[in-house]
Amino acid sequence: MNTLTNTQTTEVVSQETEHKNIKGNHMNNIKTTNSQEKIRPVNNISNKKPLLKVGTGFSGIGAPEQGLKEMNIDYVNEFMIEIDKFSRQTYQHNHSVNNVYTDIRTINPKELPDIDLFVFGSPCQSFSIQGKRQGLNDTRGTLIYNGLEIIKEKQPKFFIYENVKGLVNHDKGNTFKTILLSFEELGYNFKHKVLNTKDYGLPQNRERIFIVGTRKDIKDTFVFTEPLNIKTSINDFAIKGKDYSKYKFDSSNVISNKQTNRKKNLTVDYVVENISYQSDRKIYSSNGISPCFRRGGSLPKLHDTRNNIFRYMTLEEMTLIQGFRNFEFPVSKTQQKYQIGNSMSVNVIKAIYKNLLTDYINAEDNYEYLKCS
Numbered sequence: 001m002n003t004l005t006n007t008q009t010t011e012v013v014s015q016e017t018e019h020k021n022i023k024g025n026h027m028n029n030i031k032t033t034n035s036q037e038k039i040r041p042v043n044n045i046s047n048k049k050p051l052l053k054v055g056t057g058f059s060g061i062g063a064p065e066q067g068l069k070e071m072n073i074d075y076v077n078e079f080m081i082e083i084d085k086f087s088r089q090t091y092q093h094n095h096s097v098n099n100v101y102t103d104i105r106t107i108n109p110k111e112l113p114d115i116d117l118f119v120f121g122s123p124c125q126s127f128s129i130q131g132k133r134q135g136l137n138d139t140r141g142t143l144i145y146n147g148l149e150i151i152k153e154k155q156p157k158f159f160i161y162e163n164v165k166g167l168v169n170h171d172k173g174n175t176f177k178t179i180l181l182s183f184e185e186l187g188y189n190f191k192h193k194v195l196n197t198k199d200y201g202l203p204q205n206r207e208r209i210f211i212v213g214t215r216k217d218i219k220d221t222f223v224f225t226e227p228l229n230i231k232t233s234i235n236d237f238a239i240k241g242k243d244y245s246k247y248k249f250d251s252s253n254v255i256s257n258k259q260t261n262r263k264k265n266l267t268v269d270y271v272v273e274n275i276s277y278q279s280d281r282k283i284y285s286s287n288g289i290s291p292c293f294r295r296g297g298s299l300p301k302l303h304d305t306r307n308n309i310f311r312y313m314t315l316e317e318m319t320l321i322q323g324f325r326n327f328e329f330p331v332s333k334t335q336q337k338y339q340i341g342n343s344m345s346v347n348v349i350k351a352i353y354k355n356l357l358t359d360y361i362n363a364e365d366n367y368e369y370l371k372c373s
Contacts, residue, residue: 052360055112055156057081057104057120057147061090063344064119064160066324071350072362078113081120086335087342093330104146109153117357118154120147121162121344144179151186157215158356162344165194165207180211188213189220197323199227200347203234203289204321205266208344212352221358225351234286234313235306237320244304247311254283254310266291269303270310283310290321295341315340323347 052075056064059080068075079099082088088100101107122144144161151159161183168176183190190213197206214220238244251272259268267288271281283301284290290300290313299312315336319327323346329336353361 051075052117052357053078053113053115054117054119055079055081055115055150055154057118057150058122058143059091060087060121060343061324061339062095063323063346064349065095066327066346067349067353070325070346071353073353073357073360074362075360078115081107086331087339090329090331090335090339094327104143104150107146107150109150112150112154115154116157117159118147118151118156119160119162119349120150122147145182148182148186151188151213155215157218159188159190159211159213160349160352160356161211161213163209165209167209168194176209183211183213186213188215190214191222191224193224195224195348195351196227197345197348198289200225200345200351201228201230201232202321202323202345202347203232203237204292204345205289206292206345208348210348210352212356214356222356225354228351233288234284234290234302234317234321237317238286238304238306239314239316242314244307244309244311244314247314248309249301249312251310272301290318293318293322293341295338297341299337323350 052068052073054065054068054075055078056062057080059065059082062080065077065080077095077097079101080088080091080095080097081101081104082091083103088102091097092100099113144163147161167179170176180192190211192209192211194207194209197204197208210224212222212224214222253273254270255273257268257271260266267285268282269285270283272283273281275281279291280298280301282291283303286302286304286306293300299318302311302313304311315329315333318337318340319329322340322343324340324343329339331339
């Protein structure tokens with residue numbers, strides 16, 4: 001693995017703490033054991049006092065932190081929480097963080113550092129149309145309440161919650177109503193909206209629900225940024241001069257099947273016969289946008305119009321189309337694909353920061369930082 005750059009030397013200390021859940025209609029009063037990895041800074045990497053204290057849950061590879069970096073917001077990364085060891089490996093390769101926790105279920109929120117911003121998701125499988133859609137009956141779905149415990153205890157100025165669009169209509173909307181009632185109990189002003197990655201300068205059809213909250217003692221001026229007038233295609237993210245011939249797939253069973261979903265801006269030029277799973281049959285035009293990246297999904301198939309070949313999308317392209325620039329993966333290609341598919345889109349989180357963190361933004365008041373490079 002490459003040596004880390006611009007990161008502090010750290011030491012990892014394991015410790016056991018007792019978990020005490022917050023009482024409430026949706027909080028379980030269960031004592032468990034917490035296995036925590038503590039990251040203690042040894043070298044101070046900056047003399048500039050950070051203005052924003054940040055913590056993230058279900059942190060993945062750190063899209064919220066990547067967004068703060070790209071917007072040049074001065075911040076200190078107080079803690080991250082991620083159970084997957086490979087995601088933690090990629091996260092710590094790219095981000096400096098004071099505390100790393102492995103399991104949100106066994107954290108005592110009282111022991112967490114104070115923060116101004118908490119960004120979290122929760123496993124989407126129980127709400128996704130790709131999953132079994134058991135919702136709150138699935139223990140992965142109830143993990144959202146562990147995040148709510150942290151907000152209730154630490155009282156950050158702001159929070160952002162993200163999940164799949166399927167959460168909104170699960171169980172005829174009853175699951176989402178229950179979740180919104182839980183957010184109301186926190187005593188925050190909050191708004192929610194489904195945002196699509198393709199509307200924020202990245203050519204991917206990726207719809208996600210975002211719930212954004214502001215503590216009630218703080219003036220709430222947040223509004224969701226309207227879709228940006230930035231049209232991009234897969235071609236815009238291809239690497240110039242790269243030999244894509246080694247990414248070709250067998251095209252002997254390819255047939256023309258021109259389809260265009262105007263609402264999603266998805267263009268399917270061809271399909272591959274004799275493949276049972278519909279999404280794997282489709283071959284997307286590189287003149288258009290990509291389908292949604294999924295953790296367990298295969299690499300999208302492309303009709304590369306620039307090189308006039310049938311090929312798979314590369315991991316480099318997928319990384320850029322999720323909004324990650326100047327980012328490295330010290331893991332296998334399989335893990336890299338999983339991590340990209342499981343991540344938030346960086347441009348979307350930056351669009352939220354734009355109107356939420358107005359007192360912390362050093363950049364000029366424009367959208368230049370939202371555009372792809």
